Amino acid sequence: MTKSVLIIYTGGTIGMVNDPETGALCPFNFEQIAKAVPEIKEFGFNIDSYTLPQIIDSSDLQPTVWAELCQIIQDHYDKYCGFVILHGTDTMAYSASALSFMLSNLTKPVVFTGSQLPIGTIRTDGRENLIAALEIAAATIEDRAVVPEVCILFGAKLFRGNRTTKINAESFDAFQSFNYPPLAEIGIHIHYNYGAIDYSPKTAPLSIFTGMNTHIAVLKLFPGIQLDLIDAVIHTPGLKGLILETYGSGNAPTSCAFLQKIKEASVMGIIIYNVTQCQGGTVEMGRYETSRELLNYGVSSGYDITMEAAVCKMMHLLEKYTDANEIKKYLNSSIKGEISVNHIGF
Ligand code: ASP
Numbered sequence: 001m002t003k004s005v006l007i008i009y010t011g012g013t014i015g016m017v018n019d020p021e022t023g024a025l026c027p028f029n030f031e032q033i034a035k036a037v038p039e040i041k042e043f044g045f046n047i048d049s050y051t052l053p054q055i056i057d058s059s060d061l062q063p064t065v066w067a068e069l070c071q072i073i074q075d076h077y078d079k080y081c082g083f084v085i086l087h088g089t090d091t092m093a094y095s096a097s098a099l100s101f102m103l104s105n106l107t108k109p110v111v112f113t114g115s116q117l118p119i120g121t122i123r124t125d126g127r128e129n130l131i132a133a134l135e136i137a138a139a140t141i142e143d144r145a146v147v148p149e150v151c152i153l154f155g156a157k158l159f160r161g162n163r164t165t166k167i168n169a170e171s172f173d174a175f176q177s178f179n180y181p182p183l184a185e186i187g188i189h190i191h192y193n194y195g196a197i198d199y200s201p202k203t204a205p206l207s208i209f210t211g212m213n214t215h216i217a218v219l220k221l222f223p224g225i226q227l228d229l230i231d232a233v234i235h236t237p238g239l240k241g242l243i244l245e246t247y248g249s250g251n252a253p254t255s256c257a258f259l260q261k262i263k264e265a266s267v268m269g270i271i272i273y274n275v276t277q278c279q280g281g282t283v284e285m286g287r288y289e290t291s292r293e294l295l296n297y298g299v300s301s302g303y304d305i306t307m308e309a310a311v312c313k314m315m316h317l318l319e320k321y322t323d324a325n326e327i328k329k330y331l332n333s334s335i336k337g338e339i340s341v342n343h344i345g346f
Contacts (some may be wrong), residue, residue, distance in 0.1 A: 004046040005137045006080040007033065007130075008072055010065065010095075012088025014130070017120025027119055030086075036119060037127050045138045046209060048080075056097070058088025058114075063315070066098040067087055067210035070088040072102065073110065074208050080111040082137030082145065084130070088181040089114045089166055089174055092152060093308040096161025100150040100309075100336045101316040102210055108145050109137045112161060113153045115334045116172055125172045129153060132186045139190075140314035149198050149337075151183055159186035160196075162309040162338040165279065178280040181342060198337050213318035216241040218311065220277065228258055234265040241271045241309070241314045243307070244294075249289035250283030250301065259293050266297045269316065271327055275302035275310045282340065300331035305340040 009015050009030045015037075016025040034041055050072060054064070068073035073083055076258070087095055090182050103110070113133040115126030121132050127138060133153040139146040150161040163180040173320045184192045184278035215238045219230065234242065252262075252274075265272060274294055276283050282304040285291045317327045333342040 002046050003138050003140070004048060004079060006076050006084050007047060007083060007084045007086060007134075008047040008069065009049060009051045009055065009086045010058070010088075011115045012058050012086065012090075013117065014086050014088075014115040014119050014126040016118035018041070018118070028119055040128075040134060043134065043138065045081075047068050047134065050076075052129040054082075056088070058091040061088075061091045062317045063098065063100070063212040063214060064093060066102060066212070068100060068215050069095070070102045070208040070210050075106070075205060080108070080139065082111065084137050084322055085110065085112045085132045086130070087112050087114050088142060089116065089154075093161070093164045093166055093175070093306065094312060096150050096152050096164060097306070097309040098212070098316070098336070100160075100162040100338070102208055102311055103150065104207045104209070105204045106150065106206060107202050109139070109147045110150045110161075111137045111153050111158075112151070114304065116170065116174060118279065125155070129155075130159075131176070132190065135190060136184065140199045146192055147183055147201075149183065151165060153186075157182040158186065158190075160198075160337060162312070162336055163306060164321060165306050165308060167279075176279075178302060179282070179306075180337075187260045188228050193222055200297065207336045208318060211319035212312075212315040213240055214315055215239055216243065216311065216314050216318070218245060218307070220245040221252055227261060228262045230258070234268070234270060239270055240318050241273065241277050241308050243273045243302075243314060244281070244299065245275060245277050245307070246291070246294075248276055249281065249287050249291065250276055250294070250295055251288050254290050259297070262294065263316070269324065271314070271324060271331070272297070272299040273302050273310055273314055273331055274299050275305055275307060280304075295323060298328065300328045302331070303341050305339045309338045
């Protein structure tokens with residue numbers, strides 16, 4: 001049977017072309033993709049496309065779009081060997097992180113890509129990105145996907161989605177994964193990093209959990225932060241989770257007044273997650289006096305998680321579980337390869 005890949009177009013720069021009459025950018029019709037990128041005809045597999053009813057600049061993204069994407073993947077799972085999601089770059093790392101948590105028992109590639117220049121412009125990076133993403137989405141060895149993960153293809157690299165961050169608003173290498181090696185490097189050939197790809201056995205069929213509890217906050221520490229600000233954040237009505245963006249290896253002020261606020265939040269039942277402001281390296285709670293106190297208040301360690309993955313993981317767990325201890329257990333562990341320790345999966 002001929003292999004097929006489904007392109008799901010959500011919006012963003014990649015799907016734009018110049019209207020020859022007005023010169024303005026307008027959305028591209030992906031039904032016509034073979035006309036714009038004729039190379040894809042040589043692949044020898046079938047390519048279908050699906051455009052979301054409402055295409056968006058990804059700055060307008062809402063978690064409902066993640067649910068929509070999961071549903072489309074589940075509905076079309078048996079028919080396609082892989083999925084390519086065309087997405088704006090601004091929030092692509094959030095979407096890839098979110099889908100990694102929402103999809104369970106994934107055995108097929110879900111490859112996010114986009115571009116810095118519209119696909120309809122001469123120097124576009126969209127063509128290369130799209131071609132490589134399609135090749136990876138269709139790649140199999142002995143009928144099994146080479147990359148059965150949610151990932152981001154951008155420039156010359158394929159990254160695990162929940163390890164990726166947008167680091168540059170202009171460069172064709174707009175994404176980076178600071179704490180996990182690339183899953184593949186794209187040159188004349190695609191070199192897969194087999195040791196980094198998740199091949200853990202999946203015996204159950206694909207399942208999706210699309211609920212997200214958005215009652216969370218991210219509080220970035222800085223010298224001079226006012227207690228009133230912390231107070232306002234922790235007393236936000238309905239707040240369930242707080243991501244504390246700490247210094248270095250997870251450090252925070254040791255003043256009684258600050259710690260009192262953390263204790264207050266914890267006593268109110270707010271789940272607190274310690275994520276470092278550094279892009280590389282990991283939170284090590286207890287290494288310094290300045291983080292040991294946080295442990296005493298039940299703050300969970302984000303280890304080397306990205307902020308994008310932390311936000312999505314927190315929203316996912318708060319919706320999926322009600323028991324605080326269970327939520328903390330999963331926050332402190334790797335569930336989809338998003339941190340480098342304690343893999344328990346689920
Ligand atoms: N603002 C655009 C978006 O994220 C930028 C891009 O497509 O890269 O949708």
